[in-house]
Amino acid sequence: MLQCKGGFVAPTPSQRAEARRIAREISKIGFVLPGSLTERYLTCTHAGCHCHAVPPVLHGPYWYWTRKVANKTVSQSLNAEQVAEYRPWIDNQRRLRDLLRELEQIGMSVLGDDPRTPNGDRPPRFLSR
Numbered sequence: 001m002l003q004c005k006g007g008f009v010a011p012t013p014s015q016r017a018e019a020r021r022i023a024r025e026i027s028k029i030g031f032v033l034p035g036s037l038t039e040r041y042l043t044c045t046h047a048g049c050h051c052h053a054v055p056p057v058l059h060g061p062y063w064y065w066t067r068k069v070a071n072k073t074v075s076q077s078l079n080a081e082q083v084a085e086y087r088p089w090i091d092n093q094r095r096l097r098d099l100l101r102e103l104e105q106i107g108m109s110v111l112g113d114d115p116r117t118p119n120g121d122r123p124p125r126f127l128s129r
């Protein structure tokens with residue numbers, strides 16, 4: 001029978017304060033968009049075009065919002081005005097992920113310090129039957 005190694009120490013006051021700070025920051029984030037924005041300069045099919053000159057003057061920039069949908073990469077064309085408006089939403093998504101990661105770190109730290117965790121990394125072996 002495993003013995004309890006001591007009473008459970010709940011999240012420390014500083015861990016609680018940190019979690020509250022992160023929650024406050026998350027509450028201010030607003031809109032988010034998944035994926036990323038990419039800028040492309042392209043060559044067309046007209047042989048005499050400046051994009052085929054030396055040095056080439058390519059067409060663009062063309063903007064794409066790229067994201068994963070059902071494990072496939074999907075790109076959607078955006079105009080410059082849309083890029084200006086939606087870019088902060090994509091930045092917000094990154095910020096949200098960072099904050100979530102910080103929150104997870106606190107959670108893992110609390111669990112890591114939990115004295116109730118049984119010894120050993122592997123589950124105990126039991127005799128069958």
Ligand SMILES: [Zn+2]
Nearest residue numbers: 043044049051
């Ligand atoms: Zn061209």
